[in-house]
Amino acid sequence: xxxxxxxxxxxKNVAKEAGVSFGTVSRVVNNDIHVKQETRTRxxxxxxxxxxxxxxxxxxxxxxRTNTIGVLAPDLGTGYIGEVIRGIDAELALKHxxxxxxxxxxxxxxxxxxxxxxxxxIVDGLLLIVSRRPDEHISTLTRINFPFTLIDHQARGDDxxxxxxxxxxxxxxxxxxxxxxxxxxxxxITGWMDLRAAIDRLEGYKSALRTYHIPVEQKxxxxxxxxxxxxxxxxxxxxELEDRPTAIFASNDVMAMGAMDAVRNRGxxxxxxxxxVGFDDIPQAEFVRPALTTVRQPLEKMGRVATQMLLDRLxxxxxxxxxxxxxxxxxxxxxxxxxxxxxRSG
Amino acid sequence: xxxxxxxxxxxKNVAKEAGVSFGTVSRVVNNDIHVKQETRTRxxxxxxxxxxxxxxxxxxxxxxRTNTIGVLAPDLGTGYIGEVIRGIDAELALKHxxxxxxxxxxxxxxxxxxxxxxxxxIVDGLLLIVSRRPDEHISTLTRINFPFTLIDHQARGDDxxxxxxxxxxxxxxxxxxxxxxxxxxxxxITGWMDLRAAIDRLEGYKSALRTYHIPVEQKxxxxxxxxxxxxxxxxxxxxELEDRPTAIFASNDVMAMGAMDAVRNRGxxxxxxxxxVGFDDIPQAEFVRPALTTVRQPLEKMGRVATQMLLDRLxxxxxxxxxxxxxxxxxxxxxxxxxxxxxRSG
DNA sequence: CTGTTAGCGCTTTCAG
DNA sequence: CTGAAAGCGCTAACAG
Numbered sequence: 246x247x248x249x250x251x252x253x254x255x256x257k258n259v260a261k262e263a264g265v266s267f268g269t270v271s272r273v274v275n276n277d278i279h280v281k282q283e284t285r286t287r288x289x290x291x292x293x294x295x296x297x298x299x300x301x302x303x304x305x306x307x308x309x310r311t312n313t314i315g316v317l318a319p320d321l322g323t324g325y326i327g328e329v330i331r332g333i334d335a336e337l338a339l340k341h342x343x344x345x346x347x348x349x350x351x352x353x354x355x356x357x358x359x360x361x362x363x364x365x366x367i368v369d370g371l372l373l374i375v376s377r378r379p380d381e382h383i384s385t386l387t388r389i390n391f392p393f394t395l396i397d398h399q400a401r402g403d404d405x406x407x408x409x410x411x412x413x414x415x416x417x418x419x420x421x422x423x424x425x426x427x428x429x430x431x432x433x434i435t436g437w438m439d440l441r442a443a444i445d446r447l448e449g450y451k452s453a454l455r456t457y458h459i460p461v462e463q464k465x466x467x468x469x470x471x472x473x474x475x476x477x478x479x480x481x482x483x484x485e486l487e488d489r490p491t492a493i494f495a496s497n498d499v500m501a502m503g504a505m506d507a508v509r510n511r512g513x514x515x516x517x518x519x520x521x522v523g524f525d526d527i528p529q530a531e532f533v534r535p536a537l538t539t540v541r542q543p544l545e546k547m548g549r550v551a552t553q554m555l556l557d558r559l560x561x562x563x564x565x566x567x568x569x570x571x572x573x574x575x576x577x578x579x580x581x582x583x584x585x586x587x588x589r590s591g
Numbered sequence: 592x593x594x595x596x597x598x599x600x601x602x603k604n605v606a607k608e609a610g611v612s613f614g615t616v617s618r619v620v621n622n623d624i625h626v627k628q629e630t631r632t633r634x635x636x637x638x639x640x641x642x643x644x645x646x647x648x649x650x651x652x653x654x655x656r657t658n659t660i661g662v663l664a665p666d667l668g669t670g671y672i673g674e675v676i677r678g679i680d681a682e683l684a685l686k687h688x689x690x691x692x693x694x695x696x697x698x699x700x701x702x703x704x705x706x707x708x709x710x711x712x713i714v715d716g717l718l719l720i721v722s723r724r725p726d727e728h729i730s731t732l733t734r735i736n737f738p739f740t741l742i743d744h745q746a747r748g749d750d751x752x753x754x755x756x757x758x759x760x761x762x763x764x765x766x767x768x769x770x771x772x773x774x775x776x777x778x779x780i781t782g783w784m785d786l787r788a789a790i791d792r793l794e795g796y797k798s799a800l801r802t803y804h805i806p807v808e809q810k811x812x813x814x815x816x817x818x819x820x821x822x823x824x825x826x827x828x829x830x831e832l833e834d835r836p837t838a839i840f841a842s843n844d845v846m847a848m849g850a851m852d853a854v855r856n857r858g859x860x861x862x863x864x865x866x867x868v869g870f871d872d873i874p875q876a877e878f879v880r881p882a883l884t885t886v887r888q889p890l891e892k893m894g895r896v897a898t899q900m901l902l903d904r905l906x907x908x909x910x911x912x913x914x915x916x917x918x919x920x921x922x923x924x925x926x927x928x929x930x931x932x933x934x935r936s937g
Numbered sequence: 938c939t940g941t942t943a944g945c946g947c948t949t950t951c952a953g
Numbered sequence: 954c955t956g957a958a959a960g961c962g963c964t965a966a967c968a969g
Contacts, residue, residue, distance in 0.1 A: 253711065296707075298704065298707040298708060298711075299708075300652075300708075300711045301648075301708055301711070301713060302647075302648035302649075302651050302652045302711065302712065302713055303648075303652055305648050306646075306648045306649055306652055320677075320680070321667075321673060321676055321677050321680060322677060327667060327673060330667055331666075331667050331668060334666070334667060334694050338694075338696055343693065343705075344692075344693065344694055345691060345692070345693065346690075346691070346692035346693075347689065347690065347691065347692075348680050348684075348690055350684055358644065359689075361644040362644060362645075362646075362647055365599065365644075365646045365647070365648065366648065367647060367648055528875070529874070529875065529878055532875055532878035532879055532880070533878050534878070534880055
């Protein structure tokens, strides 16, 4: 339909210009040692003169490496994913790899399409930030032995390369912190329970309660899906309760912010009437008012580490896949405070 | 070095399975009309059974369309670019195109490499968010007649498809607003003056001053490069002045935030002692305290419109390139207030 | 050290 | 309507 390109300099043009066979040019391009220095410079000069650039597609079709890593992300929408990608981008740049990013919009269909596509050689490896259980991809990728790493996603049982954070511990610590502040009735808003991370956070919360002999009440647990409206709805429901919680712990920052809105809309103050804790420590957490107390995931670092693992795997294809959990950290800001008895009785 | 893929279903496998030639399979894949209905369904069934997926590289090598748009962005770092990309992503998804994103890290070298690479057919069109003057790319792309659109970047003189915002008007309005608030001494921190947008903002500021017969003082203008530290340094310098300004207008939000830090570090209050205005309205502008008064660029919309223009060009290759300027809008928040005489004399 | 020769998977003529 | 054949630009043996 279209005949766009008119100035394509190919390996053959260069070969003719340099007076060698195109096989030799290919060797020069790929830094093959078996080329006489003199020939090499001649070819290099021809390339320079003609403005030659390798054609990625042709190269990968022919089976060569592309020096490019593909990244699959659900979207660019949340601070959370952006941070991870930034880490990946930085690390890849450092190692002189190119980054090719695709967004899946959380549809299984697109995910599979991209996985199937990229695997055909257009990239050397894949970094997956998936929003759902990636079992299908994992088995595909594992079967064909294609290098990849999962980010923030502990598949259950399988052992595939992945990096995540200590979700359980982070949730435990945050809950414990609230308890030590005097809170006994702590509401919890879960993430999407299909994700291991969401389950772990809930379990961390429950464990902390049990440790301090506080009963786990089902009605204090609201099931969300990691989106802001879930936080709003969850907090609204929690506030309606007879004996409403004095603190709410949301499974991510976005939901925590939704919860803050809900609390304020009921005319309650944060943290005076209700303390709020989030999870992730996305950039906005610091700027929201009151600044959000939250469990920091080392998002950028997760991206970096995942990238390192993948690149490492590319070098040593036979290494056993490992799963890394990076430590989380409680960041105390202004959305939490000790439980004031007066406030409760008032 | 590596022999990864083992399960590649090609057009030939499908052909054999369906008992047709692979040319016919290609026709089916490309929705060519010249295939008997019966044959088509048979091929479709075979594709389904084998789990066939087209190979992008092979297709584009052979000259077909890829249904993919390439996006070149300086980085994923600032809220500004993220917003634009989100717009692109959304619009592309809507039109069933795939998005392939590359980051250039503001290096001319990477920019040219990617441009040269992508142009070989791996994508059907290019969206450029470049951080420097893209003259070189423009001429390359124009010469080979490759579809592209520039975002937020008015190259001077050339006429190539681009979308930007009304920078001059936005700066004029913001300055006028400060003047009407009673401010006479208004500091200005410029962006990188190699960019047309930066120049236009400065000119808008100057014009507003002139309209209200306020002298343009060179020492009130600090030259920055759009980075946060520039805002800090600029505000610091401005505050040091004998007769320091009562308001500071930074050419983007990031610098405005740097300026806020500087002002506070000198023990001055915002907006009581100094009003601050930014430009862009990145998401953080709303959450910073005090919330930042700023000139909103319709960032996401710019991404969308640029995408529409590009896609449109893909359909009608002969349309003349247009340049669109989307309107900016002054968003008044809490970082500005009327000049209080008392505050000045005190 | 260098040239030659197969393809990689697909689109596109060109013949039937 | 369908098959056959010629590449797209490049890598990777295989001969020299």
